[in-house]
Amino acid sequence: MIKNKILYILMALFLLSSCYPAAKPKKEPNWRYAPQMYDSVPYNHDNYNEIFLNNVTSQKYPHNTIQYDQEIDLIEFSDFTQMSKYYLNNPIDNSLFNINEGKKLYIAICSHCHGKCGKSDSDMILSERYPIKPPKFNDCNNIRPRNNISIKEYNPGMIYHSIKYGYGIMGAHRNILSTKEIWQIVLHVQKLQNI
Numbered sequence: 001m002i003k004n005k006i007l008y009i010l011m012a013l014f015l016l017s018s019c020y021p022a023a024k025p026k027k028e029p030n031w032r033y034a035p036q037m038y039d040s041v042p043y044n045h046d047n048y049n050e051i052f053l054n055n056v057t058s059q060k061y062p063h064n065t066i067q068y069d070q071e072i073d074l075i076e077f078s079d080f081t082q083m084s085k086y087y088l089n090n091p092i093d094n095s096l097f098n099i100n101e102g103k104k105l106y107i108a109i110c111s112h113c114h115g116k117c118g119k120s121d122s123d124m125i126l127s128e129r130y131p132i133k134p135p136k137f138n139d140c141n142n143i144r145p146r147n148n149i150s151i152k153e154y155n156p157g158m159i160y161h162s163i164k165y166g167y168g169i170m171g172a173h174r175n176i177l178s179t180k181e182i183w184q185i186v187l188h189v190q191k192l193q194n195i
Contacts, residue, residue, distance in 0.1 A: 090156040090190075092183045099191065102184035109173065110185065118192035132169050137192040152193050159186045 049057040092098055115121040118137035124130055135142045135151045142150055163182050166172035
């Protein structure tokens with residue numbers, strides 16, 4: 001019984017002493033795991049660097065990247081009809097390779113909504129769980145509200161603009177497709193317009 005009381009008293013003293021603040025505050029900070037995170041050395045891109053072959057830290061940009069001060073070679077259009085006037089013709093050649101690449105991209109990215117033949121007959125659309133049915137590419141009767149023509153009459157610029165920036169419920173694809181890939185899909189969609 002007395003042993004238990006002594007044990008309880010010792011435990012209470014230990015707990016109280018662990019909560020007691022130090023008499024003098026520490027002037028030195030505690031040990032830091034990664035001091036360079038707190039006191040970083042400023043980065044100098046002109047430093048000598050033996051890792052690179054030319055011993056210069058500042059290297060050229062990797063191939064196919066856009067430099068921060070480089071002008072992007074794209075014309076941005078806010079209006080659908082401006083795009084259609086600028087791109088009356090597809091800038092890439094109408095070769096069998098480009099058409100087949102466009103078909104592959106279309107099947108991978110577009111067919112889950114538009115169907116394999118552009119007739120709005122994908123499984124997702126036929127399940128009637130999708131709120132709006134996409135247009136059929138060869139339908140002359142479905143007049144589009146943006147420009148009052150049917151999708152069958154869309155020129156390459158209109159199709160390109162719809163894929164790149166989106167149309168209605170269809171989202172923009174400019175972040176997942178390159179400009180060339182969009183134009184390849186345009187070639188395939190133009191083929192589907194004439195089926």
